[in-house]
Amino acid sequence: MKSYKIALVKGDGIGPEIIDEAVKVLDAVASCCKLDFSYTEALMGGCAYDITGDPLPEETITVSLNSDAVLFGAIGGTKWDNLPREKRPESGLLRFRKELGVYANLRPAIVYDELINASSLKPTVIKGVNLMVVRELIGGIYFGEPKGRTEDKGWNTMVYTRDEIVRIAHQAFKIAMTRSKRVCSIDKANVLDVSQLWREVVTEVSKGYPEVKLSHMYVDNAAMQLIRDPKQFDVMLTGNIFGDILSDEASMLCGSIGLLPSASIGDKIGVYEPIHGSAPDIAGQGIANPIATISSASMMLRYAFGEIAAANRIDAAIKRALSEGYRTQDLAQFDAKEVCSTSEMGSIIANYIQR
Ligand code: IPM
Ligand code: MG
Helix, strand or coil: CEEEEECCCCCCCCHHHHHHHHHHHHHHHHHHHHHHEEECCCCHHHHHHHHHHHCCHHHHHHHHCCCEEEEEEECCCCCHHCCCCHHCCCHHHHHHHHHHHCCEEEEEEEHHHHHHCCCCCCCCHCCCCCCEEEEHHHHHHHHCCCEEEEECCCCCCCCCCHHHHHHHHHHHHHHHHHHCCCCEEEEEECCCCCHHHHHHHHHHHCCCCCCCCCEEEEHHHHHEEEECHHHHHHEEEEHHHHHHHHHHHHHHHHHHHHHHHHEEECCCCCCEEEEECHHHHCCCCCCCHHHHHHHHHHHHHHCCCHHHHHHHHHHHHHHHHHCCCCEEEHHHHHCCCECCCCHHHHHHHHHHHHC
16 A cells, blocks of 8 residues: 655635545545555644744644645635735745745646536637646746835836746646647746746747747737637746736636646645635635645645546546536536535545545
8 A cells, every 4th residue: 555645734714624625535535546645734824823923834844845745725814914024824835835946836727518607708718628827936026036115115026047947948848748739938028028038948948849839928918818719728838927817817717716726846845736815705614615625636646646546536526526516606606406515525526436
């Protein structure tokens, strides 16, 4: 039996509820695929600040680095919005990503046939969409210096070095080789010097992947094209802030941001997390959609552990739950046979795995 150590970072808001469902599903998959998972919980975000005064306690890094992967929920909430920047939950998450060196954030957006009517877009536009946003995660304007604030001025700097662009570009091209071999690199090279370098370096790296077709697009156009004709995209390679925005946009092709998982990978261990936030407005009500997190657990099995059969089993169980008509509230307005709670959805998916 293969054993894996998983660090659970539940975080704030709906984080604990959705992680609990992912664990339920992991336990189901463990029993039928002869795997053994052990979990260690660690604090991050507002809950960590409340207990330790730091949104990212050192111990969370240690626990994570001693694990085989991190499964992460979400952080943040209005309660902590007025703290100084470095004490805010979001600063904890950014430091966490940086310390673990997870520079590549993979955000697949797949439109399930079962949910074709759940999107606000026309079925003909979205049917068959299957794209992957490859977002650079530990550079760009999120981290660039100088940055600062005075009473009347605030500033941040978008910086990328050649090496940072090279490594994320390689990730995008490697992923494209396993898919339909198209990369669209998204930048703002008509205005930004940092984007001009981005475009040059991505073009250089592409020479090592002659089978992959590379195109470039300005981010404003990409935001428009994603709604006009999303099927034109396979891998969308982009920097930190553009990827943040475009992946939220891509989620609405699929019907709900509550569906989209992500994998953040680098040279050490990976972090697997839903792309959505902590949704404090619905926390504790049992209405959050756990599928993004369950699907992130599937990505963890696939990418971190190479347990492909187990990952496929989770993906199939999610599809089955959707095709049987089960919907959490975020998806229920159109064609729900049965509106279910967060924990019911987790149990339904876990049951389909065991059967
Ligand atoms: C995400 C989130 C984070 C980000 C926030 C919570 C810091 O929006 O993972 O997309 O901007 O990266
Ligand atoms: Mg985001």
